[in-house]
Structures are given as C-alpha cells and as structure tokens.
Amino acid sequence: MTTGADLRSRYQVVVAGGGPVGSLTALELARSGIDVLLLEAAPHTTDVPKAGTIHARSIQLLTRRGHFAAPDVGSGAVSTTFHYAGVWGLEITAPPGEGPAIAGIGQSDLERLFTARLIGLGTPVLKAAVVTDVVQDDAGATVTFTHEGLTRTVTADWVVGADGARSIVRRSVGFTATETAPTAAALLGLAVLDDPAGAPRGWVRTDRGWTVLNVNASGLSRIITFDLGSPHEDHRRPLTAQELQETVDRFAGRPVPFRHARSLSRFSDYSRLVDTYRLGRVVLVGDAAHVHFPLGGQGLNLGIADAVGLGWRLALVARRQAGPSILDDYSRERHACAAAVIANVADQRERMRIGAVGDRLRTELDRLLEDRNQNRALGSAISAQRRPAPRALAHAAPGDFAVNTVIETDTGITDLIRLHATAGSRGLLLCGNAPESARSLVDAGWGDRVAVIRVRNLETDVLVRPDGVVAWSGTCGDGNELSACLAETFGTGDQIAEPPFGLMACPTR
Numbered sequence: 001m002t003t004g005a006d007l008r009s010r011y012q013v014v015v016a017g018g019g020p021v022g023s024l025t026a027l028e029l030a031r032s033g034i035d036v037l038l039l040e041a042a043p044h045t046t047d048v049p050k051a052g053t054i055h056a057r058s059i060q061l062l063t064r065r066g067h068f069a070a071p072d073v074g075s076g077a078v079s080t081t082f083h084y085a086g087v088w089g090l091e092i093t094a095p096p097g098e099g100p101a102i103a104g105i106g107q108s109d110l111e112r113l114f115t116a117r118l119i120g121l122g123t124p125v126l127k128a129a130v131v132t133d134v135v136q137d138d139a140g141a142t143v144t145f146t147h148e149g150l151t152r153t154v155t156a157d158w159v160v161g162a163d164g165a166r167s168i169v170r171r172s173v174g175f176t177a178t179e180t181a182p183t184a185a186a187l188l189g190l191a192v193l194d195d196p197a198g199a200p201r202g203w204v205r206t207d208r209g210w211t212v213l214n215v216n217a218s219g220l221s222r223i224i225t226f227d228l229g230s231p232h233e234d235h236r237r238p239l240t241a242q243e244l245q246e247t248v249d250r251f252a253g254r255p256v257p258f259r260h261a262r263s264l265s266r267f268s269d270y271s272r273l274v275d276t277y278r279l280g281r282v283v284l285v286g287d288a289a290h291v292h293f294p295l296g297g298q299g300l301n302l303g304i305a306d307a308v309g310l311g312w313r314l315a316l317v318a319r320r321q322a323g324p325s326i327l328d329d330y331s332r333e334r335h336a337c338a339a340a341v342i343a344n345v346a347d348q349r350e351r352m353r354i355g356a357v358g359d360r361l362r363t364e365l366d367r368l369l370e371d372r373n374q375n376r377a378l379g380s381a382i383s384a385q386r387r388p389a390p391r392a393l394a395h396a397a398p399g400d401f402a403v404n405t406v407i408e409t410d411t412g413i414t415d416l417i418r419l420h421a422t423a424g425s426r427g428l429l430l431c432g433n434a435p436e437s438a439r440s441l442v443d444a445g446w447g448d449r450v451a452v453i454r455v456r457n458l459e460t461d462v463l464v465r466p467d468g469v470v471a472w473s474g475t476c477g478d479g480n481e482l483s484a485c486l487a488e489t490f491g492t493g494d495q496i497a498e499p500p501f502g503l504m505a506c507p508t509r
Contacts, residue, residue: 002124007154011037012318014143014156016131016169018042020107021286021303022162023114023125028065028311030123032425034318037154038118039129039145041163045115047108048263053297054103054110056094057384057401058304063099064420064468065308067113071099073415074406084296084378085351086203086210087362089369092379097404097415101383107300134159134172134282141281158318159282160310165272167288175274175284180342182231182268184293184349189244189265190220191258200252207354209251223258225251228353231268239264269293269349271342277306277331278324285310290338293345296382302341305384305467306334312425312466321449322491337384344381393430394459396470408456420468423451427465427490431476432458438476441483449490465489 015026018040026038054062062068079093080101094101118125126147133144141159145152161169170177193199196217204211210226225247241261248256271292277284286303313330316322351361368374380386385401393405393416404416407430419428427450431438435454438461442450450463463472463485472485 002126006124007037007126007152009153010140010155011035012156013037013158013160013314014039014141014154015160015162016134016143016145017160017162017164017167017286017288018111018115018125018127019162019164019286020110020114020300021307022160023111023118024067024304024307025160025162025285025311026123026125027114027118027121028307028425029315029318030118030121032312032315034315036123037156038115038123038125039131039143040125040127041130043128045108045111047106051294051297051300052104052106053300054105054304055297055301055383056092056098056101058301059094059100059103060098060401060404061305061308061467063417065466066421067117068099070415070417070421071097071404073097073413073418075099082296082379082382083203084369084382085348085362085365086205086212087351087365087369088203089375090379090382091372091375092383093376094383095403097406097417110300131163131168134161134169136173136281157281158314160314161282161284161288162286162307163288165287165291167284169282170274170284170288173279173282175276175279177272177274180269180271180346182235182270183228184269185227185230185232185235186267187223187225187239187244187247187265188263188267189223189239189241189261190263191223191241191244191261192219193221194257194259196221199256204252205352205354206251206253208253209247209354210352211248211251211256213256220260220262221258223248226352227251228349228358231270232266235266235268237266239266267294269345271346273335273338273342276328277334278327283310283314283327283330289334290342292338292342293349295345295348298341298345298382298384301384302334302338305337308467309334315425316449316491326489326491337386340381340386393462394432396462396473398470398472400470401468402462402464402470407453407458410454410456416464416468419451419453420464420466423466425466426451427463427471428453429476430455430458430462430464432456433461434476437479438482441476441479442486445483445492446486446490450486463489 012035014037015022016039018038026036029036077096082090082092084090092101129145129147131145135142140155142155196215201215212224214222274289285306313326429452439452442452461476465471471489
C-alpha cells in the first residue's frame with residue numbers, strides 16, 4: 001500500500017474516493033496506461049451492509065472489461081425472478097452468452113477486487129486520505145487532503161470525484177444539482193435474530209409499515225424498515241438498537257427479538273442528480289453525481305456503468321488524443337440513465353405507500369407483472385438493459401448494447417466478449433465487408449484506439465466502443481461516414497493540443 005512519502009506532486013488523474021466505483025474508475029484508467037493516484041478516506045475496506053446486487057448490464061460490462069470470467073461461447077439466455085416495489089414476480093433475463101441475470105456480490109468484495117488489481121499494476125492507492133478541497137484552473141486541478149495528521153496537496157490534469165453522496169469534490173468545485181426532498185424514513189442494521197424461523201422473511205407490508213428481513217439462521221441477518229408516511233425528524237441522529245427493535249416490532253405487529261445489533265444507519269428517499277457530470281477538469285461518478293432511494297439495487301450498478309463509460313474516454317483525453325467534448329458525451333449519457341433510475345425508484349416508492357392509494361397502485365402492478373411483455377420491459381429497466389438488444393450484430397444500430405455473439409474470424413471461432421478482452425481499452429471495428437480498406441482507414445489515425453477484426457459470419461460492419469455500445473454500423477467502404485464516427489468517438493487521430501478548459505459548466509442537454 002502507498003504511503004504519503006511515496007507520492008509525487010503531479011499525476012495525470014487523481015481519483016478521490018476508493019470505493020467500488022472509484023477503484024474501478026482508477027483501474028480502468030491504469031489499465032489504459034494513465035498515471036493515476038487513488039485517494040480513499042477510509043483506512044481499510046469495511047463489510048457494511050450496503051449494495052449486494054449486481055444486475056445483468058453490470059455483469060456484462062465487468063465481463064467485457066475482464067473483471068469477471070467470460071461465460072461459455074453460445075450459452076443460452078438466463079432468467080431469474082426479482083422484485084419491484086417489494087412484489088416478487090419480476091422477470092430479469094440476460095441474453096444468450098452473457099452469463100447470469102443477477103449476481104449476489106457485495107460492494108466491499110468489488111472494492112477489494114479492484115483495489116488489489118490496482119496495486120498489482122503498481123498504481124498508488126493511499127488510504128486514510130481525506131480530501132478537503134479541490135481548486136482548478138486552466139493549468140490543472142489541485143487536490144488538498146489530510147493524511148497521518150498532515151495536510152498535503154497534489155496536482156492533476158484531471159480529477160474524478162468518486163467520494164460518495166456527501167462528496168467534497170462536488171461541493172468544492174460547485175456542481176449544481178436537482179434535488180427532491182425526502183418523504184420516507186428507513187432504518188437499517190445487522191443483528192442476530194433470537195427466533196430466525198419465526199421472523200417475518202423478505203418484503204412484508206402491513207398497515208403500519210414495511211419490514212425487510214434477509215434471515216440468516218446461523219449469523220447476522222440484515223434488518224430494514226420502511227416508513228412511507230414521513231421523513232426522519234433528524235436523519236443525522238445516530239440510530240440505536242432500541243429504536244430499530246421498537247420499529248420492527250411495531251411494523252410487524254408482534255415482537256421480532258434480536259441481539260448484537262451493529263452497522264446501524266438511517267436513509268430516506270431523498271434524491272439528487274447533478275446537472276452536469278463535468279465542470280472544467282473535474283468529472284463525477286457514482287453517488288457523487290446521483291443519489292436516490294435504494295430500491296431494486298440500482299445505485300451501485302449505476303456507478304459501475306459510470307466508471308466503465310468514463311474510463312476509456314478520460315484515458316483518451318488524458319493522453320490528448322481526444323478533446324474534452326467526449327466527456328460531455330459521457331455526461332449526457334449517464335445523466336439520462338440516472339434520471340431514469342430516479343424516476344423508477346419514485347414509482348416503486350409510490351406503490352409501496354400504506355393506504356388506499358398504495359393499494360390501488362399495487363393492484364395495477366400485479367396486472368402489469370402478469371403481462372409478459374410489460375414484465376420483461378420493467379425487468380430490463382431494473383437491470384439497466386433499457387434498450388432492447390438486437391438478436392444479431394447485423395441488426396445493431398448506434399446506441400444499442402452489442403450483445404455477446406459467436407464470431408467466426410480468420411483464426412477461428414470466438415465471441416464478442418473475448419474480442420473485447422483481447423482489445424483491452426480499444427474499440428472494435430468488426431468487418432464483414434472490405435476489411436483491408438477499413439484497416440487502412442483505421443491505421444491512418446486510430447490504430448492505437450481501435451482493433452479491426454475480419455468477421456466471416458457478419459453481414460455488415462459494426463464499430464463497438466470499449467463499453468460495449470455500438471457507435472456505428474454500415475459498410476466500411478463508406479470511408480467518410482466511418483471516419484467521422486471514429487473522430488467523434490475516439491478523437492481526431494493525431495494528438496491534439498491542450499485546449500483552454502476554463503471553469504464554465506458543460507451542458508448536459
């Protein structure tokens with residue numbers, strides 16, 4: 001692990017916040033050859049009861065980036081049942097060859113995985129480093145932090161704020177945001193149940209409130225309560241075991257005794273979404289950019305997609321191979337996704353209300369889940385597979401996520417996931433037509449950013465970004481259209497001069 005004495009005065013990128021999203025962002029940059037420093041306020045990773053559901057799109061992204069094992073080539077679609085607003089019966093399906101639809105992996109496990117790989121690459125990771133200020137100008141951004149009782153500064157070309165809901169980076173730089181006031185109060189804790197067999201399991205709604213118990217008969221159970229009637233009087237007041245016990249008993253309508261309570265906390269349905277993810281040389285990811293009611297396990301997954309969507313772009317900009325406008329593309333894409341999740345969890349919250357309105361909305365939800373098409377559409381939204389995936393690459397359009405496909409190349413049979421793993425942080429130009437002309441075009445300006453693959457079983461040509469999104473499809477013979485897309489997606493081809501950044505806000509719309 002890095003010590004304060006090991007630090008230099010300047011890096012290409014400083015990532016503030018070493019949780020799963022920040023460590024993944026730093027790892028994506030480091031694997032692209034970027035000189036990055038990761039600062040994390042906590043002295044070590046803790047197993048607090050936070051996010052533990054990894055949805056289909058996150059699994060697909062992390063598999064393409066080489067962090068998860070690739071599934072068998074040609075394996076079938078996988079479906080699982082999940083809940084919406086506490087009602088089970090939602091179908092979530094991962095397309096063929098994409099692995100599971102849901103994985104139960106805790107955010108602390110992801111943080112350990114990404115951090116270990118960073119350290120293995122020789123990337124400096126400084127723990128117990130508390131960021132206190134960020135100041136930027138046209139020459140760079142200066143990060144001030146405390147470590148081992150000393151105040152230190154480091155300068156970077158770029159700073160990534162991954163420091164959570166109370167982000168110092170966001171507040172220091174002056175990001176504006178759209179917020180909604182809380183209307184609900186939730187309590188969370190881990191405890192040993194005295195009678196696990198008799199405890200109310202899963203999502204239980206009564207005329208007083210909700211209990212959600214993940215029962216562990218031999219250890220700590222996760223206990224959550226939801227009061228949809230009013231917010232916390234003081235959300236910063238420490239939660240006690242007595243308050244949690246009284247609330248669980250009241251909502252359940254009977255005693256649900258427990259002991260050895262720990263990791264106690266409060267949360268609410270308050271939401272915040274920054275108006276832009278970039279100001280000058282500072283970019284936000286994860287909870288620093290968006291906060292919402294944690295229903296459906298979508299928050300961590302939003303952050304994972306932020307990290308993957310930002311990593312390859314910021315690497316291009318840090319190497320001055322592309323201008324900062326591609327970071328504004330990142331901002332627009334991720335802002336739209338976060339806004340959709342905030343709307344989604346607001347809908348779930350309303351369907352969880354106690355009383356006549358909530359009853360009516362839940363009856364509507366029951367009918368919705370019985371409709372297979374609407375069920376699948378809702379499941380795709382929860383799992384971040386919001387845009388229906390094409391059945392084959394030949395039908396993919398810009399903006400589609402390129403689902404895994406069996407691919408026949410000159411050297412044998414493979415699939416899209418394994419091609420991504422081979423390409424690393426480069427995009428893929430998959431050519432079924434005129435591969436030599438396409439290779440000449442790419443080699444002339446983008447050979448270090450795009451790998452050209454001749455595909456025998458592809459009827460068209462497809463350009464896929466490192467994050468799996470289709471950037472272009474058509475015929476490689478149309479060099480003007482392809483070269484314009486390459487320049488827009490991966491930079492101009494030649495190293496560009498350092499642009500004047502200024503400190504103005506970059507528009508998200």
